[in-house]
Amino acid sequence: MSKNGNGHKKYAPFFGCLISTKHSQFEAAVRRTMPKLGAELVDLEGFSCCPDPIYYKAADKLDWLTLAARNICIAEEAGLDLLTCCSGCTSTLREANHTLKHDAELRGKVNARLKIIGREFTGTIEVRNIAMIIRDDIGYDAVAASVTRPLENFRVAIHYGCHLLKPGAVMAVEDPAQPEILQRLLAAIGATPVWQTKHLSCCGTACQNEDMKTEIMRDNLAEFAALDVDAVGLICPTCFDQYDLGQLQISRKYQTKYEMPILYYFQMLGLAQGFTPEELGLQRHKVSAKPALAKLGLS
Template sequence: MAKYAFFLGCIAPLRYPGIEKSTREVFKALGIELVELKDASCCPAPGVIKSFSKATWLAAAARNLALAEKEGLDIVTICNGCYGSLFDAAHELHEDKKMLDDVNKILAEIGLKYNGGTKVRHFAEVLYKEVGIEAIKKAVKKQLDCKAAVFYGCHFLKPSNIKNLDDPENPKILDELVAATGASSMPRQQKMMCCGAGGGLRSQFGETAMKFTKANLEYMKASGAEVIVDVCPFCHLQFDAGQKELGIPFKVFHLSQLFGLAFGMSAKDLGVKL
């Protein structure tokens, strides 16, 4: 059985615990074991914390990577921000021996060491690559007959030169995953536009962030979509808050919640309001 260290991050467990719960249930149903990454912290967030101090960001990310390495497991994240931070930090540390040595001097102060052995995965690409569309289709018990606005967000695929998952301008991974549930991914304008939350915009320039969200919601509405499917709790938060605040109503699902519904799990157990 495939096994990963489950990195929770901040927004999923502390704002949308239904996303955490759905991921646990969906992975269990697909025969993948998620082991708790005990004592982990914030990734730390790529837009805010990394903008304030790259040194702190790198050392704290290395601590999370070291905790997973101690368990001998690769990390799976359910958030684009966590994926962005941990993947980028791992990439830098694996490429630059001096940087790794410097970070290890800090980790030594707390009795840890990172040897560069942790791979960082995003749950959606694990589902796509390790489980595969055919196996997911077999696990679907209830075909979802709905029109979806598929939202990739930014840090899932980009920067594409180090992630190499899909075409960052015209990707297909998530559209195929969503289609596996029977839902239709509706084509729309500006599909790859940012939700607006990242980079510290939501926490300091919330009105500007909401302008991004409004544009996205309007394109989604015009496409005929009924629900939004995201792969990041921070995008999820921005759209969920935005659809209420802006009066452009949408049901917002994390991909794990959409899968949970398609696998026949109850909305209540997934923390979803239908």
């Protein structure tokens, strides 16, 4: 973050591969809603994949740290904190930043490679997920103040996903066993967060065993469907794929038909701020968002 005299907040957004390509509706939602919270997004040039915290990290951790450090260097050179919108990018960039700030040996190895391209990791910025930035720099009250169309009587099953919160010592958002950040964000736009047994569960995407992945998804969806909710709310594009596209796969494999709208938090914030469903790309989802929009009187 960079603040000038009147408290103006500036961040370098890092949208990452999935949001900027397959799920650009989430990028649109973030770009439209953040200015209404008094935050300016300053686009920087040259970011690559974060890189991917599952398979890239699984191939070579030093390559993974080095490419992550290069992305962090770009923000350091601009003097801006990184704002991440994807839990995968959050995982990679926040962990890499933490590791390289605390482990001199690894920092030495990474900087020896970065020197080849004339860059250096100096540890001068923070990497934070957008939800954490809103809580800490902007405040839930400012979110509530930006709302022109509260999502009244709109019941949302929360899915935290793993990498906003864990590992707790590295991500340092709040206790991963008892988080409240998403409930507070939903309450700020007038929606009703609905507690359920799967709210902290893993979506299963990163598991290489396809049967296990599908079974995890099936059980989580069954839990959501058993609740009286209007949508599942989440903040991670990977979890989104697992539940949006995943519902079609589950319907085919188990002949259990689900029609559960899956919404990214910033799409819901955008609706509450008065943007149209089209401006937030809500017509793009595999599972129609129409029932949720109808509940809000928007279709």
